Amino acid sequence: AQSVTQLGSHVSVSEGALVLLRCNYSSSVPPYLFWYVQYPNQGLQLLLKYTTGATLVKGINGFEAEFKKSETSFHLTKPSAHMSDAAEYFCALDSNYQLIWGAGTKLIIKP
Amino acid sequence: SAVISQKPSRDICQRGTSLTIQCQVDSQVTMMFWYRQQPGQSLTLIATANQGSEATYESGFVIDKFPISRPNLTFSTLTVSNMSPEDSSIYLCSVEENGGQGGAYYGYTFGSGTRLTVV
Numbered sequence: 541a542q543s544v545t546q547l548g549s550h551v552s553v554s555e556g557a558l559v560l561l562r563c564n565y566s567s568s569v570p571p572y573l574f575w576y577v578q579y580p581n582q583g584l585q586l587l588l589k590y591t592t593g594a595t596l597v598k599g600i601n602g603f604e605a606e607f608k609k610s611e612t613s614f615h616l617t618k619p620s621a622h623m624s625d626a627a628e629y630f631c632a633l634d635s636n637y638q639l640i641w642g643a644g645t646k647l648i649i650k651p
Numbered sequence: 652s653a654v655i656s657q658k659p660s661r662d663i664c665q666r667g668t669s670l671t672i673q674c675q676v677d678s679q680v681t682m683m684f685w686y687r688q689q690p691g692q693s694l695t696l697i698a699t700a701n702q703g704s705e706a707t708y709e710s711g712f713v714i715d716k717f718p719i720s721r722p723n724l725t726f727s728t729l730t731v732s733n734m735s736p737e738d739s740s741i742y743l744c745s746v747e748e749n750g751g752q753g754g755a756y757y758g759y760t761f762g763s764g765t766r767l768t769v770v
Contacts, residue, residue, distance in 0.1 A: 574758060583657075583743055583763035584694075591758075630693060637682060637747060639759060641693045 542567045542635045546642035554650045559603075559618040561645050563631030566612060572634035573614045575605055578644075579627045587629075590614060601625070623649050653678050653746055657762030664734055664769050671730045672765045674744035679724035681747070685717070688741040688764070697742075700727050734769045741766050 547562040565571055575587040588599025595607040605616045614631060626649045631642040654677040664670050674683065685697040697717055698706040706719040721727045731738055742765045748757040 572758070576761075581766070584761040586652075586758060586760070589758050634758070637699070638696060639684075639694075639745075643693050 542571075542633055542640050544631050544633050544640050544642040546629075546631050546645050548645055549643065550646045550648060552648040552650060553621045555623055556620050559616070559621045559625065559647065561616040561629050561631075561647065563605075563614045563616065563642060564612055565614060565631075565633050567633060567635070573605075573607065574632045574634070574639070575599065575603070575614075575616050576630045576632060577601075577627050578630065584630065587616070621647075621649050623651070625649055652757060653680060653748055653760050655744060655746065655760060655762040657744055657765060659765055660763060661766040662768070664767065666735050666769055668734055669730055669732045670734065670767060671728050672742055672744070674727045674729075674762055676725045676746055681724070683721060683727045684745040684747070684759075685719060685727075685729045686743045686745060688743060690740070694743065697729070731767065734767075736769045739767055739769045 543566045545564045553559055573590045576584040577587050578584050587603050588597045588605055590597050590607045598604045603616055603618045605614050607614050628644050628646050630644045633640040656675045658673045662670055683700045686694040687697055688694050696709050697712045698708045698719055700706045700719050700721040702721050702724050716732050718730045744762045745759050747759055
């Protein structure tokens with residue numbers, strides 16, 4: 541069965557520090573993977589996606605993620621956190637036109 | 652990518668009543684999805700709505716409780732029927748987008764959500 545695991549329900553970093561949000565997946569077929577962000581009281585916004593091709597994917601707001609097949613991972617990073625990055629982040633896997641969601645990671649930015 | 656207008660953005664409803672949520676897309680899409688996001692949790696797929704056919708419901712969701720309409724390729728509604736406080740959630744619609752010719756894969760776009768509180 542396909543699944544998505546996000547390590548850490550809450551991640552706290554200082555402003556200006558590296559952001560690393562972890563996502564591991566399980567899939568029997570080559571996966572399509574997504575990161576979405578949800579700001580308080582808002583819907584979901586696509587940050588970036590991996591379908592095929594280059595394994596390092598760049599998204600909006602300075603975020604990027606690297607698809608590592610050998611590690612079944614798709615971790616999200618940003619070199620320098622900003623206060624406006626405080627939100628909940630969801631990793632998702634496309635399984636035959638259904639998204640399999642991780643539990644989400646709440647990113648907290650300390651001033 | 653598609654732009655989705657979802658209404659209402661929030662509502663407070665009495666238990667036992669029903670609420671219909673509308674989702675309007677600015678382009679024609681084949682597949683539309685309805686999700687529920689309970690407080691502090693991830694998203695759960697309620698059903699998939701394709702134009703011209705009955706919606707397909709996920710385990711734990713039934714048509715009598717969550718009737719869905721999909722009258723054309725740009726519009727869908729989800730009704731939450733006979734509401735109870737346990738139905739208090741954010742409800743989101745989503746569309747799957749593919750590029751036109753060539754079938755470039757784009758992914759999924761979401762509406763801004765409907766925050767429902769049942770009292």
